[in-house]
Amino acid sequence: MRPTRINMPQRPARERARDFIEVNLGYSSRQAQEEAQRCLQCKTRPCVAGCPVGISIPDFIKAIAENRMPDAVKILKDKNSLPAVCGRVCPQEDQCEKKCVLLKSGHPVAIGHLERYAADWEKENDVSRQACAAFDVTEPRVAIVGSGPAGLTCAGELVKFGFDVTIFESLHDTGGVLRYGIPEFRLPKKILDYELNCLKKRGVKIFTNTLIGRTKSIDDLFSEGFEAIFLGVGAGLPKFMRVPGENLNNIFSANEFLSRVNLMNAYMFPEYDTPVPEGKRVAVIGGGNTAMDSARTALRLGASEVTLIYRRSKQEMPARVEEVHHAEEEGIKFAFLTDPLGYKGDERGFVKEVECLEMELGEPDESGRRKPRPVKGSNFVMPIDMAVVAIGLSPNPLLPRLTKGLETTDWGELKIDNDFMTTKKGVFAGGDIVGGETVIQAMGMGKDAAQSIKQYMFQKRMEC
Ligand SMILES: Cc1cc2nc3c(=O)[nH]c(=O)nc-3n(C[C@H](O)[C@H](O)[C@H](O)COP(=O)(O)OP(=O)(O)OC[C@H]3O[C@@H](n4cnc5c(N)ncnc54)[C@H](O)[C@@H]3O)c2cc1C
Ligand code: SF4
Structure with a gap:
């Protein structure tokens, strides 16, 4: 096993500092396998505890080491619907890699680089057709407000449960900070578009240029037949x-x-x-x-x-x-x-x-x-x-100001309970609007909120 991690190949600083093309070039398959072989497959799996969405890190790394790439992708996507994004922008040094036992040697396994490698392999090898197969969506109808990582993840989970999901986004394009904040040289838009297309193929409907609170209210959404609403509106002020x-x-x-x-x-x-x-x-x-x-x-x-x-x-x-x-x-x-x-x-x-x-x-x-x-x-x-x-940035006060029953904390974040429900019945929230600070935290909350919405719908049906 090599003692040091394999650095991510990157474009020369002088060349890249004047254009918007991605800086990092990604591992070759040989580099990815060599890096994956550094993983000790620890029984206690400390790295998993450092991941806000609980990816089975040793398992996907083992699959890369053994060149079982479809397995690696499947394991990753089981817990993370945006691995190509997270492999590029997650602060791994504060999360999974901080918990890696090899940190003691100064060279934790390059978990983020390997995640990016597996996610890019999926795209290049067109296994997406299978991964993005349409789900049979029927009911209930759930509205997602905001198309950042929290909203997209919540939508991805709900559509897997067979829910009829519609995203409303105020801007003319989707992705939240992933599109309007993080620049092309760190996260190419085609990566985001790929993940968004996958969601659309799965049956998620998306309406842009729709500012909830102004174009229509939360109560309008309930009147239109949405039975639950998830607010992933970020903190854009x-x-x-x-x-x-x-x-x-x-x-x-x-x-x-x-x-x-x-x-x-x-x-x-x-x-x-x-x-x-x-x-x-x-x-x-x-x-x-x-x-x-x-x-x-x-x-x-x-x-x-x-x-x-x-x-x-x-x-x-x-x-x-x-x-x-x-x-x-x-x-x-x-x-x-x-x-x-x-x-x-x-x-x-x-x-x-x-x-x-x-x-x-x-x-x-x-x-x-x-x-x-x-x-x-x-x-x-x-x-x-x-x-x-x-x-x-701080939360935009528009929605709580215009929505009766939505309460905020002293910092302007939406108040939620342990199940991500706000102070308004049937309205859930996650991501930066409730105090998240990173992409993966927003995704983790979007995912957990989807479980709560499923539970809420189940109880609602039982009460009928
Ligand atoms: C420039 C920048 C760089 C960053 N870099 C990193 C990084 O490298 N790694 C990392 O982990 N994190 C990074 N972050 C933080 C990270 O991007 C956020 O934590 C994350 O995007 C929050 O996701 P979200 O879904 O809660 O909100 P957002 O990504 O903010 O998405 C919210 C969406 O809701 C829409 N919206 C708002 N109000 C309404 C409304 N009333 N009706 C309809 N739509 C609405 C907004 O237009 C937006 O599209 C960065 C943030 C910024 C600003
Ligand atoms: S802690 Fe590090 S070495 Fe151990 S299983 Fe996780 S990634 Fe591999």
Whole structure:
């Protein structure tokens, strides 16, 4: 057994930093088998406990090691309906790979890379026809609001139970953050389209351009004959720092910036209608995946210098380790322990500089991360012509405000019980709208909520 994990082949940084083609190239079959053979097939299966959807990790890895690829796909898909997505974007280092016994040696099994390999093998070998065979859908009718990973997973599970499932999505295209947030160079749209086509073939109906709460209400859906509703509406409301000058031109929320590029194809303007400014000196504020995606996108749009401003140190960054590594390779600059105080603009109202303050780390806060505190008198100015604010998102209050009986927590998330039911009977919720933070958490909740909906329908029928 080789002691070190096999790195994922990737495109050279200099070449990829100027285009939107996927960075990672995927394992060859020889590499996948060699990596799979590193797995010790532990009896206690600690890695499975680290997976929010409980994939039988040692079993799918064994199937790859023995070149039984259809088995590997089947085992994966049994628990995860979007493995090609998860193999690309899950923070494995905080989940399954963190629990792998080989972590002690510094080289846990590359579970995410192997998941991606198996999922891509499925597509390339056209076993999808069988996997996406239509189910015999009859009743009851369930409405899913939102087509992000929570909604898609819930829909996929319900249609397997034989339910008649309809997804309503407010945007003109489906996928939630997987489409409008995560850029093409990390998650090609064709991967997402493949998974969506599979759902459609299975009988799930999808209506886009339908904002539930405005186009029609939740009560309208019940009146139309839907017997249960799942809300997977995410948390798409951008947060701002509320510092002076934040309203200047060319200061964007990450949501708007990434949506323009990913959803509206702004990088192909004027071929597509939506423009996006091509900042030359760009500051991105934040330290998560959204900040990393914004910085790397700005670089690909032609910026000559992109600086990521983060008020803590590298160790505290919530972004996936791989994204930070890729950003560094591509030439993104990092201003750690730096806090923006405000922006100044030129005579036309366009941002021209950001004033910052240096920070130092103090005691850990409630999240366990060391809290930054200002270093007195350390102010400095950074000249910029564009800024992207990526300091987090919060739930959109529209639906609870317009729906009688839907209660929220102090943070604006929907209140749910242990069965994912909200405070409104027959309405369930999961994903970021109830406090999830990752794709796989959203999927896990979508899946568990589907079980609860099945149970709820069963009880409803018994009561009739
Ligand atoms: C830029 C970015 C990068 C990220 N990178 C990663 C990563 O690498 N790995 C990871 O695990 N996580 C990542 N995340 C987090 C992850 O994407 C989210 O946790 C996940 O998408 C949440 O899924 P969801 O289904 O709850 O919501 P979403 O993906 O937000 O989907 C919600 C959908 O509901 C629709 N909707 C909202 N309101 C209504 C309404 N009233 N009517 C109809 N439709 C509605 C929205 O348009 C949207 O399509 C990232 C997030 C962002 C923003
Ligand atoms: S913990 Fe690591 S070595 Fe053990 S079964 Fe899981 S992946 Fe294999």
